[in-house]
Amino acid sequence: MLAIRLVVDPDGIDALALPVRPVEGAADGEPQVVPVETGLAVPTEIVTEVDALLPQVEHTGAAGVVYRSIRPVQTPSRLLLVGIGTGDEAAWRAAGAAVYRAGTRESSITIAMPADVEPAAVRGLAEGLWLASYRFRMPDQPAPTGDGAPVLGEVLLAVTDPAPYEAALAIARATAEATRFARDLTNTPSSLKSPQWFAEQVAAAAAHHEGLTVGVREPEQLAAEGFGGILAVGSGSARGPRLVEISWRPANAQTHVVLVGKGITFDTGGISIKPREAMKLMRKDMGGAAAVVAATIGAAALRLPVQITALAPLAENMVSGSAFRPGDVIRHYGGLTSETTNSDAEGRLVLADAMAYAVDRLAPDLLIDLATLTGANAVALGKRTAALYSDSDELAEAVLAATTEAGEKAWRLPLAADYVEYLGSELADLYSAPTQGAGSVLAALYLREFTGKLRDRWVHIDMSAPSWAEGDAGELTKGATGWGVRTLLRYLGQLSEAG
Template sequence: MLDFRLAAAPPEEATVVALPVPAADRRWDIPEAEAFLTQAEHTGEAGRVERLVRPLSTPSTVFFAGIGTGDEAGWRAAGAEIVRSATKATSITVDLTSAADQIAATRGFVEGTGLAAYHANPAKRPPLAEVTLLVEDPAAAAEALRQGLAVVERTSFARTLTNTPSSTKDPAWFVDQVSAAAAQAGVGVEIWDVDRLRDEGFNGILAVGGGSTRGPRMLQLDYAPDSATHHIVLVGKGITFDTGGIDIKPAEAMLLMRKDMGGAAAVAGAVLAAADLQLPVRVTALTPLAENMVSGSAWRPGDVIEHYGGLTTEVRSTDAEGRIVLADALAYAVEQYSPDYLIDVATLTGANRVALGRRIGALMADDDDLADALLAAAGRAGEGLWRLPLHGDYVSMVTSEIADLYNHSDGGAGTITAGLFLREFAGKQRGRWAHIDMSSPSWADEPERELAKGATGWGVRTLLRFLQSL
């Protein structure tokens, strides 16, 4: 991870600097700046970066970074593009002193720079290693730096979990990796192996994982500070590879199915970040984990599953497996904790991308205040989120004649009907429950602003902002 430093004055050895546009601060003595910006027609649009090379001068390289309106999002975009533009620099000094809000500028720039510097292959990460941030009051900006670093570290952790090939990443591996990180962060861990899942009636998780030789798990993380005034339970879908089961996917659709545990990675990252920042909120994360494989012991279309808590599901498609494992975990969360808010996060439906494109997740909730809080958190975090209706007329599309529910509807509205299915398992907490389908924005085909190619770690930032709002 990049090494960030706060300073009130530029270091004497600063040879590579970044200035916002317009570059009003003349302390750098760059007389050609105005002519350069005019010639480049650079008016400060967020994320646009132009490089001025000044041989035999100090600084020798100046990046002029557009910050848009100067809000946190503008600084985030500027930081991301500076990383991609400074392809040879190992250190850079960034002047934030002209920012109207230096706290927001600090957090935004740290997030943008740190997240854009991530690469799934560490050997291919950019050479930039050290960033000095110039601010009027380093002590005042220290907390913003700490928050930005927590976001970068835990989003990067979620990305790495998701990027890891499924030949390595099975449910037990995920549990080992996250448990080790939790131990370092002082977060409590509880693990369900196959025997415990069976003994306690987590039949949905067992059904989905039954076709694999690498058995299912459930992992619970618990951050419980003494000062907590709220208890939030986060549930993340953890399908470490998805063949579709007996309703097998086409080969092309399987290529990226290592990302089908992105929800589990996101909720784990959010809990760890909450612990890093010592938020006064209790946060419990549940990650039901399974491989959905094809074998003689795999679950079948037409099976009826009795979930934890007693609700039953008639299986219409074994490729609608995520909601099956989430159902067990949601029912468990309601019975055991009755939390203030219950939020599930999942790479759940391809319909998410059809409806909202590749950068926007879908939000469903009955409670307007909870929905508004999550939408606001996503907006501050820079992650796209759009609310879809839990339309009552569609309930019949997931209602079975021989069980309580179908796990799949053939009538369209795939993202919404999945949400309606999950809502049933929120039980008495359904008025304080929300579902986020982040299937599409969980992956980036190409680098874009703070997103690296591959897993995006989507959801860590939104969930953390929501927790901070409490």
């Protein structure tokens, strides 16, 4: 992972990044963009050069805009003018991502930080750098050797005193590492990513953090304990289902949060088979499970004083003679039954088991589930915004605030009371996937039936669309985004601060 260090007086700077910002209310003829005063003593000739450059290159100063200037036979030999916009954490995150992309051919970049920079800005900058530098490689794929050109391996943050920023940098690192782990899990092809493989990766990652425990239920135990939804969805595959339970139990915890993530390691749609185009990226259908286990590992790395249990119900939804059928009745953990109207609405079946188990056996204070659940999420909110549901205004607002601070997007949608009747089945307690439309809303209403006494302390996030990026954008890289890890760590951090 890219090295980021706090320094006071860097030596031998080859590439220097200077923050610039737009001037609010500037009149014609006045500077529209100006350099930000930094704690690093910038030579007078560079200040003069920057003042002359800014009007010529029409730099807007907006967050994430970078102009790179070559300075032959001078020191530093490359100069990057980095827009920081409003200067808030989100703007610095965008700046960090842009600096990485503009400086990939450098071996080292020094960023001159403002003299009065806030720790949140350092956190945002570092997250942007670390997340934008992510590249997925197959487990057995060696690191690229390149063509002999430098590869950015180090960024130095020049500050007047490192001490106020060390904690922010550590939080950024733990957050980025957890997000990158979720991206790795999600990007891995399903030829490798069986439920067993996923469980093994989680156990291996958790072993690096004291205080984490991991338990894995295999098919025989799932059957003995009545996890009918997980077993039904996994019944068509030769690679059996699993339920991973990873726990972080600090001694000083005042709150217990259970996180549940959909873990379909590949989704053909089952007997209700998907068309080819819709199936190509179904290795990402366990993005929710990746997010909740990675966030729990991140919380342990940060030693957050919140008890966390993450549940990852894992299954491969395949087509075979043993696959479950539309019209089957499934008995879930706890006894509720579902009539399966569509085998391609499988994620809610595994989530239902895990949520019912959480309520019955784990006694949490809060229940949050994340799932790449419906295509209706993208229809309603587009590719970059998740749908959030909760019966608690207070809880919904707190989690939405965490998404904004983390740089992820979500929008609250209603749990419409007049749609509940659509869940009624003549054969079972519930239809798993009613056909009256409003697919994301109906999926949320279905899951709510398994929240029991936690109904008013539950949040459901349908994050199918933003779990995948079609190309590099800001701190996102093409492929899995790790959506939800940053949001969960923000929210869990806020809980720990609230005591």
